[in-house]
Amino acid sequence: MNKNEILSVTPEQAKTGSRLAAFSAIATLALLVVTATMAPGGSGRTVVMLPAAFAVALLFSIAAWVHSILLGNAVDEEEEKRILAARRADRMLDVEEDVRFSAKRSLDNYRKFAPYVVALLAAVCLGVLLYTGWSRLAEYKYSADPTRSALLLAVTAVFTLFCGIFYTGQSSAGKAFRWLRPAGAWMTFSAMLLLVALVGSICRISNLTGFDETAADVVLVLMAILAAELPIDALIEFYRPRGGESRPVFESRILAIFTEGGGLMRNFASALDYQFGFKVSGTWIYGFLERAFIPVALVWILFFWGFTCIHEVGPDEIGFRTMFGTATKEDLSSGIYLSLPWPFGSVVKVNCAKLHQTFAGEDEKDTKDDIAREVVSWTQAHGKDTDNYLAAVKEAGTDGDSSTVAYVRLSVPVQYRIRRDGARRYAFDHADCDKLIRLMSERVLSGFLANSEMDGVMSDGRAEAELKMKKRLQEMVDEAGLGVEVVSISVLDVHPPTGGDKDVAKAYEDVIGSMEQKETSILEAQAYSAKTGPAAKAESEKVILEAKAYEARQKTIAGAESERFVSRLASFRAMPAMFRLNSYLDILENDTAELRKYIVSSGLKDEIYELNLEENARLDLLDADFSKLKKEDK
Numbered sequence: 001m002n003k004n005e006i007l008s009v010t011p012e013q014a015k016t017g018s019r020l021a022a023f024s025a026i027a028t029l030a031l032l033v034v035t036a037t038m039a040p041g042g043s044g045r046t047v048v049m050l051p052a053a054f055a056v057a058l059l060f061s062i063a064a065w066v067h068s069i070l071l072g073n074a075v076d077e078e079e080e081k082r083i084l085a086a087r088r089a090d091r092m093l094d095v096e097e098d099v100r101f102s103a104k105r106s107l108d109n110y111r112k113f114a115p116y117v118v119a120l121l122a123a124v125c126l127g128v129l130l131y132t133g134w135s136r137l138a139e140y141k142y143s144a145d146p147t148r149s150a151l152l153l154a155v156t157a158v159f160t161l162f163c164g165i166f167y168t169g170q171s172s173a174g175k176a177f178r179w180l181r182p183a184g185a186w187m188t189f190s191a192m193l194l195l196v197a198l199v200g201s202i203c204r205i206s207n208l209t210g211f212d213e214t215a216a217d218v219v220l221v222l223m224a225i226l227a228a229e230l231p232i233d234a235l236i237e238f239y240r241p242r243g244g245e246s247r248p249v250f251e252s253r254i255l256a257i258f259t260e261g262g263g264l265m266r267n268f269a270s271a272l273d274y275q276f277g278f279k280v281s282g283t284w285i286y287g288f289l290e291r292a293f294i295p296v297a298l299v300w301i302l303f304f305w306g307f308t309c310i311h312e313v314g315p316d317e318i319g320f321r322t323m324f325g326t327a328t329k330e331d332l333s334s335g336i337y338l339s340l341p342w343p344f345g346s347v348v349k350v351n352c353a354k355l356h357q358t359f360a361g362e363d364e365k366d367t368k369d370d371i372a373r374e375v376v377s378w379t380q381a382h383g384k385d386t387d388n389y390l391a392a393v394k395e396a397g398t399d400g401d402s403s404t405v406a407y408v409r410l411s412v413p414v415q416y417r418i419r420r421d422g423a424r425r426y427a428f429d430h431a432d433c434d435k436l437i438r439l440m441s442e443r444v445l446s447g448f449l450a451n452s453e454m455d456g457v458m459s460d461g462r463a464e465a466e467l468k469m470k471k472r473l474q475e476m477v478d479e480a481g482l483g484v485e486v487v488s489i490s491v492l493d494v495h496p497p498t499g500g501d502k503d504v505a506k507a508y509e510d511v512i513g514s515m516e517q518k519e520t521s522i523l524e525a526q527a528y529s530a531k532t533g534p535a536a537k538a539e540s541e542k543v544i545l546e547a548k549a550y551e552a553r554q555k556t557i558a559g560a561e562s563e564r565f566v567s568r569l570a571s572f573r574a575m576p577a578m579f580r581l582n583s584y585l586d587i588l589e590n591d592t593a594e595l596r597k598y599i600v601s602s603g604l605k606d607e608i609y610e611l612n613l614e615e616n617a618r619l620d621l622l623d624a625d626f627s628k629l630k631k632e633d634k
Helices: 003-007 011-041 046-087 103-137 146-170 180-205 211-239 253-259 264-276 284-309 364-370 420-429 433-450 454-458 462-480 502-574 576-591 627-633
Strands: 310-313 317-323 326-332 335-338 345-351 356-361 388-394 403-418 484-489 492-495
Touching: 011 046, 011 146, 011 180, 046 103, 046 180, 046 211, 103 211, 146 180, 180 211, 180 253, 211 253, 284 310, 310 317, 310 345, 317 420, 326 420, 345 420, 356 433, 388 433, 403 420, 403 433, 403 462, 433 462, 433 484, 462 484, 502 576
Parallel strands: none
Antiparallel strands: 310 335, 317 326, 317 345, 356 403, 388 403, 403 484, 403 492
8 A cells, every 4th residue: 555545544544443343343243153053943944154254244344454554553653753754844854764764564464465464365165154054954943933033134134234335335445444345345245045935934934835945055056155255256356457547365256246336237347347457348339239138138138038938848848838828728739839928828748658656654865865785674673654554463372363453664656657648637626645655555565464463564564555555545636637547655664663672673583584584495305305206207118118127028038048948949959960960050059159179080199180160361373273274275
């Protein structure tokens, strides 16, 4: 800050700026305490984000307060220098280099380094508080009486808006008040958030739900953008050309466009002039855009509004044209159709091929949120206690007529499809068909379990239960005229209640485990029987056939031997000598075929004749018949 800027600030202005900054810090601190007290009290989800905004405004107010104090000291120092210089006409002492005068140096150092530190602190503080608020939104519960919250929000919003507008306007009154602008902008922004929270409370009083939840999500995104802007602006400041108005680094350019007076385009032009270091708003391009912005914006708005007249109905859909909230009698098949622009007309489309699903009993989303894994044990607490149902339980040792009731928990997904002939009833005759089908499914489930045995539903009776409940639910939706077809009902995750006394669930788990083990043993025995039975039967058939073959063979051989003996006996009786000779020769021929035989004459003891009765393999001269040759010669 140069000397001329300090001299342009009077001591009275410096003191006034310091008092305003102090009051701003005190008021912001009080508002921070009020909103921090309201946040956990059920006033609204948007209120949870308010302490973060007021914390940043408090930090900027303290920074402005310190700046006002240093500026006041610098102004007093310059005044003291001026008086001292007037008294010393000889100018023997250079008052500007006197070590006593250090207020301006402290102010320059503060303006040089403090804004970056404040910007980073604000970004960190905003990030931490936003993360804390976002964590609270998951389990947020509203208060039973929103009227008192609405009244407190209204008073707080009016006071905050007054302070924000006052400090934003006062920041333009002179150099002494310039640093009040960031705090005023954040207070104005906080007032807007309070008004949004007030609208949410009014909607709750009027039994209109959904506004506060959506508004809280939008506010969370906006504040995250503002938190990211702080370090980005601090980085951009290094590359900004010096010149023009000097503004704190932590001052939000985004909030300045919407919270400062003068109009949107003028504030945007001011931000451009500051960032680029020259009069951008004075160029002809900017002048043309400023004049043409509103007409062009209106043309584009009308253009996009005209597109709300065009609607496409898909191949699996049926459309119904509405005019001023009333449906026409015409059913629209697939194609392109026109209607009155929104909100005067529209085309309601119903998909008749899509499978819709709802849950009776325990919703699988509750289990996945509680335990992030695929397998959930009975004895492990999960789900909600409101998912318990009453079922009949057969008492042990009774004749079957005596029974009692017990709690059971299960998940029953119900899938249904909208019928083409019932699409109009589904779309217009009921406010929320999906919720109505879920309630009907729970009613069917409660009635079925009350008249069924728990053990059957938990084991082998699920298929029968699904068929009966599907039939009953289809009858109920047809009576109500919902126009839907129940595709399937599945009984899943049947188990005793969890939590509290886990021994009950453990006992049921052991019983069901024993029953499953019994079924497993039976199936294994049946598999073993199916495997070994055919093999044993085949082996027995093989043994029987082999015995019959052996019997037939032995009988045939014995018969042949008998007949042969009879015929040989007859031959023996007819010619005994010849029979003996034939038998002897037969033995020589067959039994001793491979032995060499010698014939010895009883009369010629010294001579031995060897007879070779085999055929010669080759021709020999000694064997040739020469008689034929002689006949041929003649």
